[in-house]
Amino acid sequence: MEENKYKAAASRYDSSMQYRRCGRSGIELPAISLGLWHNFGAEDSFENARQMVHYAFDHGITSFDLANNYGPPAGSAEETFGRLMAEDLAPYRDELFVSTKAGHDMWPGPYGTWGSRKHLFASLHASLRRMKLDYVDVFYSHRYDPQTPLEETMQALADMVRQGKALYVGISKYPREIAGKAYAYLRESHTPCLLYQGRFSLLSQVPREEGIIEQAADAGVGFMAFSPLAQGLLTGKYLDGKIEPGSRMSRDGFLKKSVLTPQLLDRLHALDRMAHRRGQTLAQFALSWLLHFPEVTSVLVGASSVKQLADNLQALSAPAFTDEELRETDRLVKE
Ligand SMILES: NC(=O)c1ccc[n+]([C@@H]2O[C@H](COP(=O)([O-])OP(=O)(O)OC[C@H]3O[C@@H](n4cnc5c(N)ncnc54)[C@H](OP(=O)(O)O)[C@@H]3O)[C@@H](O)[C@H]2O)c1
Known part of the structure; x- marks a missing residue:
């Protein structure tokens, strides 16, 4: 038996975590x-991940x-997770709720993106291989594809469950x-939609303003709020107007320096x-504000260190x- 094999904390369900009914x-x-x-790609520290x-x-x-x-490169966050599954988490598979998605650009050619049945199935098969899983708990259509009939995308999702x-x-x-329409199709296919995942934070309130959170709740669908810290803006790290080397903004990719006005x-x-x-x-405030909405099932945080995760919890x-x-x-966010 190898030493230093991961053993999950016996107290993992005694801590202050709350569990919320998903729709x-x-x-x-x-x-x-x-x-x-x-922070989980091949270019990041595996030990930190x-x-x-x-x-x-x-x-x-x-x-x-x-x-x-997710990566970079694309696919490598799933590979990191797959390595963790194989080395540490396999005994805990039944305690884990793992999701993946397809719909953004993944491989070249006409079947490497968007919402066709061909893309979604090929992508799911590749994700399962990378993550070393037999099944995922949730598979998402990552974005709406206006060129593919909604029925094709939704039927592919329903068939994955079948x-x-x-x-x-x-x-x-x-x-x-x-x-x-997606909720209605899935309900009629006896595969009710479990979750809507949308960008929702103090700085980005579209799902609230457009009634997407109420719509989900009315349809019995859970809501998962992604980028709840606006990619780090809603933490203490940019308050002095400086951009720390290594921070997401320092990479000027998904979080542009130009937003820091x-x-x-x-x-x-x-x-x-x-x-x-x-x-x-500020980070705790931003997360607890989201969690005061009864329609929000879970806030989906990112982190680049254990310290951040501990702060957020x-x-x-x-x-x-x-x-x-x-x-x-x-008033503060609208003025
Ligand atoms: N469905 C979709 O299209 C979609 C799109 C985007 C995201 N998502 C999902 O949502 C997840 C979270 O997105 P996100 O990473 O943008 O979430 P976020 O929680 O808004 O931002 C996370 C980043 O904020 C910084 N941070 C977090 N806690 C901190 C703390 N306590 N103190 C200081 N800095 C802190 C870290 O950035 P530094 O690296 O600067 O330290 C961290 O990587 C993603 O991993 C993904 O699963 C989904």
């Missing part, structure tokens, strides 16, 4: 899920979110009107003052928001 389904998800979009996943699972995070294209390759299905970033910094400082009045860090011990605090928060 009208049999599933409960942790209030905080961990996403592997950044391993420590973050261990820390998460040891603290009650059962839900891990991937996609075919074939036992996914237990549940979800959709991500679909416009409201199309989401309604004086107006945004003023807003972040006002939110930070409010967080401090509540005894929270403290959001769960936040005091409840007063009506006055909620009004003040709305």
Whole structure:
């Protein structure tokens, strides 16, 4: 028997993690899920990735979110997860809720992207190989494909469940009107949609403004809020206007340096003052604000260190928001 084999903390379900019912389904998800979009690719430290996943699972995070294209390079976050499955997590498979997605550019040619049945199935097969899994817990259509009939995309999702390759299905970033049709199709196919995944944070409130969170709740679909910290903007790290080397903004890719305007910094400082009045860090405040919405099943955080994850998990011990605090928060983000 190898030494230093991972053994999950015996206390993992005694900690402060809360589990929330996912829509009208049999599933409960942790209030905080961990996403592997950044910091889990082949170019990142495997040991750091391993420590973050261990820390998460040891603290009650059962839900891990991937996609075919996470890396870089694309596919490598799933390979990292696959290595962790093989080396550490295999005994815990039944305690894990793992998702992946397809729909963004993955390989060249006409079948390497969007929402055709051909793309979705080929991608799912490749994801299962990379993650060393027999099935995923949720498979998402990563984005709406206006060129492919919605019925084709939805039927492919339903068939994945029939074939036992996914237990549940979800959709991500679909416009409201199309989401309604997708829910109806999936319900009629006896494969109710489990989750809608959308960008939702203090700085990006489209799912709230467009009624996407209420629509999901009415349809019995859970809502998973991605980029809840606006990729790091809603943490203390940019408050002094500096861009730390190694931070996501320093890479100027998905988080552009140009967003850090004086107006945004003023807003972040006002939110930070409010967080401090509540005894929270800005990150904890941003997460607990999202979790006050009953429609939000789970907030899907990213992290580049165990320290960040530990900070973020403290959001769960936040005091409840007063009506006055909620009004003040709305005013701060809208002004
Ligand atoms: N469905 C979709 O289309 C879609 C799109 C985007 C994301 N997602 C999912 O959502 C997940 C989360 O997205 P995200 O990574 O953008 O989430 P996020 O939680 O908004 O941002 C995470 C980043 O913020 C910084 N950070 C986190 N906690 C911190 C703390 N306590 N103090 C200081 N900095 C902190 C880290 O950046 P540094 O690297 O700068 O330290 C970290 O990588 C992804 O992994 C993915 O699973 C889905």
